[in-house]
Amino acid sequence: MLVGSVEVSEATPQDAREIAGDARDRIRFEEEALELSDQVYRVARRLAPSREEAEDLVQETYIRAFRNWRSFQPGTNLRAWLLRILTNLNIDRGRREQRAPDMQPMEEGDYFLYSKLDDGVPEEDRVVERLSQDDIVQALAAVPHDFRDVIVLVDIGEFSYADAAQILGIPIGTVMSRLHRGRRVLKQELADKAVRG
């Protein structure tokens, strides 16, 4: 919808007031959306494989949000709305890449780190903190992206299960099962890296 195509010469005072009100609404929308950009970036950074791609994803999200600002319903969750745009863009990109999910066989149980430590690793207190940002990025990259989307939204973006369900357009039960399975893959990766040191 193009705002700039209004014929100013034919506008009545009534139209002029509506246009001014519209512009105010739009500016307020833009300000509110930009206040959320740090949070949007944090999610994008962990969904996209590189910083450059995360930045492009955020920029494209805001271009679309500003273009379609009228379809946002005031009073609903703007953060969730922006993230829905972002994850849809990211899913499009993922489809183009057509990366085959490579699931590894899972070990039994959830205490991955602990069972590694049982194998005899000293310095238990520091084993978690030894994981670098690169380790975590690599471990996240190993998680199939359906699962990763949910982990990034819930664990890093701090969205509720309900918001994540709305953003990704999947039922809450699916959010929970993907989260559970995704975390198991992530934890197994992290446990391997932590113990390898």
Place this chain on the structure above:
Amino acid sequence: MNDCPECSECERLVQDYVDRVLTDADRERVQAHLDACPRCARCYKLEERLWKHVKRCCEEPMTDDLKHRLLALRTPLQ
């Protein structure tokens, strides 16, 4: 993994316990088990520390360049 049914249940529920999404009854059962079982208590602490660390590592501010690019997308003021 050990064969204790209480430990197995605790292991299954510990992530939901960290997330605080358990029902009251389950939460109390996990809490009671963690108080009684040093192995599970140690696993729980590791679990909690791991997720805190992951989150902390993922806090990375935007570059100024991206901030400027976003600000430039705003509607120009008349």
